[in-house]
Amino acid sequence: QVQLQESGPGLVKPSQTLSLTCTVSGGSIGGSDYYWNWLRQPAGKGLEWVGRIYTSGITKYNPSLKSRVTISVDTSKNQFSLNLTSVTAADTAVYYCARDLLEWVSGAYYYYGMDVWGQGTTVTVSS
Amino acid sequence: EIVLTQSPGTLSLSPGERATLSCRASQSVSGSYLAWYQQRPGQAPRLLIYGASSRATGIPDRFSGSGSGTDFTLTISRLEPEDFVMYYCQQYGSSPPITFGPGTKVDIK
Numbered sequence: 004q005v006q007l008q009e010s011g012p013g014l015v016k017p018s019q020t021l022s023l024t025c026t027v028s029g030g031s032i033g034g035s036d037y038y039w040n041w042l043r044q045p046a047g048k049g050l051e052w053v054g055r056i057y058t059s060g061i062t063k064y065n066p067s068l069k070s071r072v073t074i075s076v077d078t079s080k081n082q083f084s085l086n087l088t089s090v091t092a093a094d095t096a097v098y099y100c101a102r103d104l105l106e107w108v109s110g111a112y113y114y115y116g117m118d119v120w121g122q123g124t125t126v127t128v129s130s
Numbered sequence: 131e132i133v134l135t136q137s138p139g140t141l142s143l144s145p146g147e148r149a150t151l152s153c154r155a156s157q158s159v160s161g162s163y164l165a166w167y168q169q170r171p172g173q174a175p176r177l178l179i180y181g182a183s184s185r186a187t188g189i190p191d192r193f194s195g196s197g198s199g200t201d202f203t204l205t206i207s208r209l210e211p212e213d214f215v216m217y218y219c220q221q222y223g224s225s226p227p228i229t230f231g232p233g234t235k236v237d238i239k
Contacts, residue, residue, distance in 0.1 A: 040228070050167075050175065050218055052228040065226050066131075099174055105222065114222040116165035116180035118187070123174050 005030040007100050007121035015094075015128050021087040025100030025121055026080075033058050033078035038103050040117065041074060041085045043096040051096075055103075056083055090128045097123040132157050132223045134231035142239040149206040151234045153219035158199045163222040166195055166204045169233075170215045178217075179204065206236075214238050 011023035025039070032039065041053040054064035056074045064072045068087070076083040087094060104115040133156040143149055153164070161182035167175035177186040179195035182202055192207040206213055219231040 049232050050220075050230040052226065052230070055227070063227050101174075103222075111162065113181060114163045114165070116177045116186065116220070117167070117175070118177045118180075120174035120176075 005102070005119050007102065007119055009098060009100050009121045009124040011098075011124060011126070013125055013127060015090055015126060016130050017091055017128055018089055021085070021090050021094060021126055021128070023085045023098055023100075023124065023126070024082050025084070026082050027102075028081070031078075032076065032081045032083065036104060036106060038105065039074075039076065039083045040101045040103060042099045042101060043094075044099070044123075045096045053085065053087075053098075092128050095126065095128045097125050099123045131226060132159060132221055132229055134219055134221060134229055136217075136219060136231035136234045138234060139232070140235045140237060142237055143209055144239045145209050145211055147209050149204075149209055149213070149236055151204040151206075151217055151236075153197075153202040153204070153231050155200045155202075155221060159202075159221045159223070161198045161202075164195075164197070164202050165220045165222075167218045167220060168213075168215060169218065170212075175218065209236070 006028045008026045015021045038055045040055040044050050054072050054074045056062045056076050071088045073086040101117040101120040103117040135154045137152045164182040166179040169175040183195045194205045196203050216233050216235050218233045
């Protein structure tokens with residue numbers, strides 16, 4: 004059974020870079036058809052998708068964060084990572100990693116949703 | 131960008147009652163690209179429904195999804211005590227690929 008676990012500093016200073024890693028266990032991140040996502044949720048608020056990466060290295064980012072976000076994958080370590088630069092208090096949130104699947108089925112793409120999530124890690128931006 | 135609106139914001143019901151949650155999109159969404167999640171306090175979201183109407187693995191059959199185009203519905207046929215939590219709809223699109231609705235909270239009347 005695939006499990007995801009986020010790790011990284013819980014406190015980041017304003018203007019610095021937030022760096023998180025998601026470790027995948029119980030399955031291989033490489034060679035699979037899954038996409039690997041980062042999402043976040045400020046306290047008491049809704050979910051915001053940050054970006055995703057495919058094991059080929061192709062990435063897509065939320066346009067609202069695109070200039071500050073980089074997601075990378077390390078298949079040898081079965082991990083993918085998030086870097087968010089120039090953070091402010093508005094970036095304070097619980098950060099989740101999750102996998103989802105988009106497949107070509109019978110002549111059309113089919114989206115299977117985000118079926119595995121990490122437990123989340125709280126990141127606070129404060130001096 | 132496709133914007134998702136969920137209604138009501140809060141749904142107050144009693145255990146055993148039927149819950150009907152709405153998700154409306156600003157543009158047509160392929161039913162194949164619409165998912166629903168449940169989130170309990172302090173926990174990560176859990177996938178309930180994908181493809182607008184397919185239950186995810188291990189989800190009880192009291193949860194069902196329906197809809198097409200711009201209007202989608204999550205129905206909980208008989209509310210159990212553990213169902214009184216938050217629910218989000220999510221769509222997969224072009225740019226950005228993924229957006230969520232603001233959520234509906236189901237609480238005990």
